[in-house]
Amino acid sequence: MSIxxxxxxxxxxxxxLTGIRIKNPASYAAGTLGVKVAMTQAIEExxxxxxxxxxxxxxxxxxxxxxxxxWPDPDDKRSVLGEYCENGAKALAEEATLKRVDPAFFQQxxxxxxxxxxxxxxxxxxxxxxxxxxKSGRRHYEAISWSDAFAVIAEHLQRLDSPNEAVFYTSGxxxxxxxxxxxxxARAYGTNNLPDCSNMCHESxxxxxxxxxxxxxxxxxxxxxxxxxxxxxxxxxxxxxxPRMLSSLQKLKENGGKIISIxxxxxxxxxxxxxxxxxxxxxxxxxxxxxxxxxxxxxxxIPLLKAMMIKLNEKDQRGDKIWDxxxxxxxxxxxxxxxxxxxxxxxxxxxxxxGVSASSIDEAVEQLASAKKIIICWAMGLTQHRNGVExxxxxxxxxxxxxxxxxxxxxxxxxxxxSNVQGDRSVGIVSKxxxxxxxxxxxxxxxxxxxxxxxxxxxxxxxxHEGKAKIFMALGGNFACAASDSFYTAEALQRCDLTVxxxxxxxxxxxxxxxxxxxxxxxxxxxxxxxxxxxRYVTVENSMGKVHKSQGKLAPxxxxxxxxxxxxANIAHEVLGAQHPVRWLKLGRDxxxxxxxxxxxxxxxEGYKTLDREGFYLPNHARAGDFSRLPEGKIRFSLNALPDxxxxxxxxxxxxIRSHDQFNTTIYGLDDRYRGIxxxxxxxxxxxxxxxxxxxxxxxxxxxxxxxxxxLRHVELFHVIPYQIPRGNLAxxxxxxxxxxxxxxxxxxxxxxxxKSIIVKLKKSRTQSGVFEFAKM
Numbered sequence: 162m163s164i165x166x167x168x169x170x171x172x173x174x175x176x177x178l179t180g181i182r183i184k185n186p187a188s189y190a191a192g193t194l195g196v197k198v199a200m201t202q203a204i205e206e207x208x209x210x211x212x213x214x215x216x217x218x219x220x221x222x223x224x225x226x227x228x229x230x231x232w233p234d235p236d237d238k239r240s241v242l243g244e245y246c247e248n249g250a251k252a253l254a255e256e257a258t259l260k261r262v263d264p265a266f267f268q269q270x271x272x273x274x275x276x277x278x279x280x281x282x283x284x285x286x287x288x289x290x291x292x293x294x295x296k297s298g299r300r301h302y303e304a305i306s307w308s309d310a311f312a313v314i315a316e317h318l319q320r321l322d323s324p325n326e327a328v329f330y331t332s333g334x335x336x337x338x339x340x341x342x343x344x345x346x347a348r349a350y351g352t353n354n355l356p357d358c359s360n361m362c363h364e365s366x367x368x369x370x371x372x373x374x375x376x377x378x379x380x381x382x383x384x385x386x387x388x389x390x391x392x393x394x395x396x397x398x399x400x401x402x403x404p405r406m407l408s409s410l411q412k413l414k415e416n417g418g419k420i421i422s423i424x425x426x427x428x429x430x431x432x433x434x435x436x437x438x439x440x441x442x443x444x445x446x447x448x449x450x451x452x453x454x455x456x457x458x459x460x461x462x463i464p465l466l467k468a469m470m471i472k473l474n475e476k477d478q479r480g481d482k483i484w485d486x487x488x489x490x491x492x493x494x495x496x497x498x499x500x501x502x503x504x505x506x507x508x509x510x511x512x513x514x515x516g517v518s519a520s521s522i523d524e525a526v527e528q529l530a531s532a533k534k535i536i537i538c539w540a541m542g543l544t545q546h547r548n549g550v551e552x553x554x555x556x557x558x559x560x561x562x563x564x565x566x567x568x569x570x571x572x573x574x575x576x577x578x579x580s581n582v583q584g585d586r587s588v589g590i591v592s593k594x595x596x597x598x599x600x601x602x603x604x605x606x607x608x609x610x611x612x613x614x615x616x617x618x619x620x621x622x623x624x625x626h627e628g629k630a631k632i633f634m635a636l637g638g639n640f641a642c643a644a645s646d647s648f649y650t651a652e653a654l655q656r657c658d659l660t661v662x663x664x665x666x667x668x669x670x671x672x673x674x675x676x677x678x679x680x681x682x683x684x685x686x687x688x689x690x691x692x693x694x695x696x697r698y699v700t701v702e703n704s705m706g707k708v709h710k711s712q713g714k715l716a717p718x719x720x721x722x723x724x725x726x727x728x729x730a731n732i733a734h735e736v737l738g739a740q741h742p743v744r745w746l747k748l749g750r751d752x753x754x755x756x757x758x759x760x761x762x763x764x765x766x767e768g769y770k771t772l773d774r775e776g777f778y779l780p781n782h783a784r785a786g787d788f789s790r791l792p793e794g795k796i797r798f799s800l801n802a803l804p805d806x807x808x809x810x811x812x813x814x815x816x817x818i819r820s821h822d823q824f825n826t827t828i829y830g831l832d833d834r835y836r837g838i839x840x841x842x843x844x845x846x847x848x849x850x851x852x853x854x855x856x857x858x859x860x861x862x863x864x865x866x867x868x869x870x871x872x873l874r875h876v877e878l879f880h881v882i883p884y885q886i887p888r889g890n891l892a893x894x895x896x897x898x899x900x901x902x903x904x905x906x907x908x909x910x911x912x913x914x915x916x917k918s919i920i921v922k923l924k925k926s927r928t929q930s931g932v933f934e935f936a937k938m
Contacts, residue, residue: 168300170276170672172641172651173900176878177279179831181841181860183882187834189447190400190407191247192435194834199250202829206254211715215257215687218714220244222774226701226711228252228334228686229824231577232405233383233703236775240438246404251822251829255666256685257715260287262667267293267302276672280642280896281828281842286667289682290719297676307723307731310679315735317632317659317677324351324611326631328621331357331590332638333579334686336699337708338755339725340581341763342748343636344589346733348599349608349743353615354630357590358638359582360618361645362541364911365549366575367586370783372550373557373799375791378583380572380783381536382705387412388570390532395423395462395556396542396917400430400835401821403576406538407434411448419528422451424542425459425816425890426846429835453524458516458887459814460546460804460918465515465522466555467803470562471508472526474500483530485564492788492795493561499798506803514803516887534570535563540578542816545917546804549908554799561796567786577704579825580686584702587779588763592617601762607742618644619912622904625653633675634661636725639668642826645902645914646874663728665718668826684724688713697724697752700772702779708768709776726752808889808920813851815865816917817895817902826896838882845923846884846892855923857881862926865893867919869903876900878926891921 203212218224220234227245229252234244245253266286272295275283292310293302305313318327329347331340347355359367367377374380386392386409399406410420411434422431431454435447442448457465477483489496512519529535537560543552557566557573565571577583589598592615602610616624622644624630633640633654644650654660657675664671665685671678684690690697690713698712723731730749737745748755760769768777782788788796806814820842822830832839836846845863857863859881866875876898886892895916906915 168272170273172673173647173896174279175277176843176876178843178878179841181844181880182839183860184837184839186837187429189433189435190430190835191404191437192447193437193443195247196437198834199247203250203254206258206260208259211257212254215253215715216245216250219249219253219687223712225686225713226580226709228256228580230403231333231580231582231704232403233705233707235383244405248401248404248824248829252824252827253687255284255827255829257687258287260285261290261718262287263290264293264304271300272302272672272674273300276669279828280669280826281831283667283669284828288666288718289664289680291682291721293680295674295678302680305679310681311731311735313677313679314659314661314732318350318736321631325354325615326629327352328354328356328616328625328630328633330618330621330633330635330638330640331355331585332636333358333582333585334637335581335585335725336701336711337581337584337588337759338699338752339636339729340585340590341588341759342726342729342733342755345602345606345743346729348594348602348610349733349737349741351611353592353594353611353613354621355590355592355615356618356621357582357585358579358643359586360912361643361914362578363544363575363582364913365544365908366539366553368911369550369553369557370573370575373554373796374566374573374783375788376781376783378706378781379574379704380566380781381574382778382784383409385570385572386536386574387416388534389413389418389536390534390570391419391421391528393421393423393535393537394431395537395539397424397538397540397576398426398428398430398818399576400428401819402540402578404430406576407450408436410434410450411436414448414450419452420450421453421455421525421528423455423457423462423465425456425887426892427454427456427885453521453528455517455521455525456885456887458514459816459890460548461515462543462552463548463555463801464511464803465517466559467503467506468508468511468515468522469526469529470503470559471506471511472522473530473562474503476530481530484562488564489562494793494795494797496798499558499800502800529563532563534568535560535565536570536572536574538574538576540576542917544908544911545913545915547906547908547915547918548802548804549913550910551799551801555801558798561798566783566796567788572784575704581701583704583706584700584708587702588759598763605758605761617912619904619907619914622650622653625657628656631658632661633657635670636663636729639670639826641670641673642668642896642899645899645916646904647896647900649904663725681728682719682722683728684713684717684722686711686713688715688717690724692750699752700756706779706781707776708766708779710772710774726755806920811922813889813891813921813923815891815893815898815901815919815921817898818892820894823894836884841880842894842897843879844893845879845881846886847881848886848888848890849883851888852881852883857925859883862928863923864926865898865901865921865923867901867903867921869906872903874901874903878928
């Protein structure tokens with residue numbers, strides 16, 4: 162419970178147990194059950210006819226982009242049965258629901274009452290319909306006109322002592338047009354305080370790839386994935402987090418490719434895939450995906466990779482021609498230094514640290530030895546550690562040795578989460594702008610943009626907590642639930658004079674509010690966006706660097722909604738005045754004009770001039786194999802230390818994970834079907850032998866605590882579930898366990914929170930009540 166001067170709200174969902182049921186984990190992903198679950202939820206939220214008609218338009222060239230993940234769509238033909246997955250259907254159902262959160266809803270429910278609900282229940286409340294204001298000292302949001310809302314924002318921004326006392330946060334769902342305008346507004350106002358959701362997830366990827374390859378993005382396309390000899394999937398669970406990736410992996414397997422999965426948990430989505438769009442899969446049993454699974458201990462990927470490289474090097478020295486020496490000599494630097502450090506490592510110690518058997522490592526080495534084209538895919542399991550940047554760099558080291566960058570079927574593949582999170586960055590959502598970008602803004606728009614480095618997410622939270630930042634504006638997202646150190650973050654938000662959220666749905670962040678709070682309801686990705694009777698479209702960038710159109714098809718949830726570009730333009734106009742050189746209101750109405758300005762301002766977006774239904778790829782020199790722009794024209798190997806944890810006997814490493822009924826902080830339901838967990842989110846996955854050592858029984862309730870910097874943090878009432886996870890490791894869902902992640906514990910250089918390697922202790926809960934049910938599969 163966190164105390165606001167005049168309000169008392171729940172920062173995290175109260176620890177109410179909902180009646181857990183346990184089955185055996187699933188042996189495959191998708192299939193008919195996946196279709197049934199997806200369609201049941203879509204029909205329940207949208208109605209049958211509306212659900213089928215709308216799903217048919219999602220991820221199609223003449224339709225709208227999924228509001229879920231950023232996985233790319235095929236460049237060629239797309240399935241007439243639909244280019245969406247179970248979680249994509251759930252994401253659409255959440256956005257296109259027929260339920261409404263209107264002024265009457267807020268009259269009936271105070272923020273205190275709503276905060277006592279679960280995040281699942283809050284999310285299921287429905288779509289926001291009107292601009293709303295929570296006035297200082299009040300407990301109920303009230304309706305406010307758009308013009309009055311813009312005036313409130315302008316009044317607060319104009320009276321700050323410095324523009325750097327304002328924070329402009331961005332979530333991934335926003336379009337390129339909205340994100341560009343948002344960043345332009347912040348810089349015109351005078352600040353680069355532009356934190357975004359990437360700070361909390363793939364910032365480590367961007368830093369590592371930027372330093373080594375000169376571009377903070379992956380280098381492969383969807384077609385490359387089909388043509389690889391081996392795909393390594395590290396720290397990622399595509400069956401839940403990026404389900405459409407499974408179709409690409411299935412095609413890889415049919416083309417003769419191999420898959421090595423490296424993750425503490427053996428997830429169903431990497432065991433076997435039953436493609437719901439292929440009838441033969443129902444009779445054949447589907448496609449086995451993973452050839453070798455390495456159950457690495459949490460954050461011991463570097464020891465594992467080094468062990469693999471030592472074993473591969475032994476083969477190369479025997480004359481097996483493992484390494485691509487032409488590539489190494491022509492395209493890299495410091496190879497000898499890297500190899501000297503590698504060969505000083507104790508192989509047996511590396512194997513021991515990894516937690517993987519030597520025989521399993523040998524199996525993976527055999528797959529890699531003959532491979533000429535290797536892709537490494539990864540997600541948060543590599544990035545959210547103190548050494549997250551080095552984890553990615555070690556992956557690149559392996560690719561360099563194999564010559565697997567800059568050619569077909571090979572390269573780097575950071576699998577981004579939220580749709581268009583990469584596009585937001587491309588068009589200017591960065592807290593440290595480059596000089597050439599600022600010069601282009603000056604030339605195109607006629608004003609001097611802010612030049613000083615701004616705050617990232619951690620810096621913004623700390624500044625708000627210390628009273629150095631007084632206004633927080635969010636373009637989408639559920640910041641309070643996404644950020645680390647939940648209670649500290651809540652206090653930071655509540656100390657603001659004003660918090661503003663541009664959103665489609667109600668979430669917990671709207672309840673953990675500043676002294677004054679505004680909710681500005683906007684159009685969803687699936688909804689028509691019209692001006693003077695003409696429908697407009699926006700653009701997004703997928704996780705492989707392709708920019709394409711997105712045009713909604715549904716009638717808006719309310720006549721009172723406003724598009725993101727128009728909301729931003731109106732705020733900018735009200736704050737900066739009609740005399741500002743940027744014609745904000747015109748830009749807000751004319752998306753084509755925004756795109757023209759993007760193409761004139763941001764390198765690589767010249768494709769906007771001839772944009773058609775196919776879209777275009779942004780330039781990527783790593784994909785093209787051109788490293789001439791690097792400081793010395795070559796890629797430098799990276800020297801990376803081994804991560805080390807000095808744990809006591811009663812300490813564990815905890816990683817936060819999603820359930821299958823979840824996308825980021827959006828909770829679609831209470832089931833984690835693939836892991837066999839139903840109707841409960843307060844669970845802790847634990848090695849069975851560790852449970853015995855701690856005298857814990859199946860489904861016994863425990864409290865979890867972390868202790869950093871002299872501060873104890875804890876969460877209560879989690880059911881212990883025996884699971885196949887390495888000894889000394891634990892897993893639990895976020896955002897329930899986000900309170901355990903300290904605000905000042907993050908990856909070096911990227912400042913990404915350590916959400917995948919939190920040192921914790923367990924204690925039996927005083928309360929041991931709950932409703933359990935064991936079910937047979």
